[in-house]
Amino acid sequence: MELKNIRESITYKTRVTVLSGAGISAPSGVPTFRGGADSLWENMRPEELATPQAFSADPEKVWRWYDWRRGLLEPCKPNAAHYALVELENIAGNVTIITQNVDGLHQLAGSTNLMEFHGSIWVTRCLKCNEEKINRTVPLPIIPECECGGMLRPGVVWFGEGINPGIMQASIEASSNCDLFLVIGTSGLVHPAAGMAHIAKDSGATVVEFNLEPGGVSSHTDLFVTGSADLTVPQLISE
Numbered sequence: 550m551e552l553k554n555i556r557e558s559i560t561y562k563t564r565v566t567v568l569s570g571a572g573i574s575a576p577s578g579v580p581t582f583r584g585g586a587d588s589l590w591e592n593m594r595p596e597e598l599a600t601p602q603a604f605s606a607d608p609e610k611v612w613r614w615y616d617w618r619r620g621l622l623e624p625c626k627p628n629a630a631h632y633a634l635v636e637l638e639n640i641a642g643n644v645t646i647i648t649q650n651v652d653g654l655h656q657l658a659g660s661t662n663l664m665e666f667h668g669s670i671w672v673t674r675c676l677k678c679n680e681e682k683i684n685r686t687v688p689l690p691i692i693p694e695c696e697c698g699g700m701l702r703p704g705v706v707w708f709g710e711g712i713n714p715g716i717m718q719a720s721i722e723a724s725s726n727c728d729l730f731l732v733i734g735t736s737g738l739v740h741p742a743a744g745m746a747h748i749a750k751d752s753g754a755t756v757v758e759f760n761l762e763p764g765g766v767s768s769h770t771d772l773f774v775t776g777s778a779d780l781t782v783p784q785l786i787s788e
């Protein structure tokens with residue numbers, strides 16, 4: 550099977566579900582989490598900062614890290630891979646994107662049916678009144694406060710925290726009920742997100758992966774497309 554066969558098989562009846570990861574945003578200049586020194590901050594690994602324990606021990610340090618990342622992301626624009634998925638909505642019957650990315654680039658490109666599995670770096674949540682708000686201020690006052698006086702936290706999912714139950718349920722449904730499942734730019738190592746590719750495969754979908762190199766879910770794919778996502782994903786919609 551080749552990408553050409555996949556492209557030719559897509560019709561207005563095809564239900565497509567996408568699982569995207571940091572690699573789809575790498576061509577936009579967003580650092581990935583694994584396999585690169587550029588994701589490190591003050592020599593700390595994301596796993597040491599993206600946890601509820603790290604935040605309760607030192608909220609100022611964790612907020613400084615998020616503020617640094619928000620500053621890196623602010624000028625980043627969607628790339629050809631993000632736009633190809635928007636274009637796919639005009640060709641396929643249904644396109645659902647499950648993204649592990651917190652960068653907001655799928656929305657910025659214009660994708661409509663999107664689940665932010667790990668939340669958004671552009672959302673804050675109040676620890677006192679629980680209100681979630683979009684916040685694009687860069688840099689932020691550290692530590693940012695809610696209007697109610699409570700301390701804000703980033704609206705992302707940390708290691709050891711559960712996925713929003715509604716998003717989890719909708720992601721499982723979108724993965725079990727699709728004809729084509731695209732895995733784009735993820736190492737496939739972080740669960741439960743990576744498990745969506747297994748659910749899709751077990752439910753009979755054709756699974757196509759786009760990455761620079763094989764990863765955790767590659768043994769479950771029908772086709773592996775090697776290369777940078779901004780060059781390979783657009784080939785889904787035209788030669």
Ligand code: OAD
Nearest residue numbers: 570571572575581582583649734735736739760761777778
């Ligand atoms: P990773 O950093 O683990 O993996 C990035 C993947 O993108 C790797 O498989 C790379 O080979 C691939 N890649 C890099 N550049 C690429 C390009 N130009 N084109 C295509 N692929 C490319 O990122 P994720 O899999 O997204 O979770 O990480 C999953 C989760 O782990 C993240 O959502 C985050 C992180 O810790 C939380 O914060 C909860």
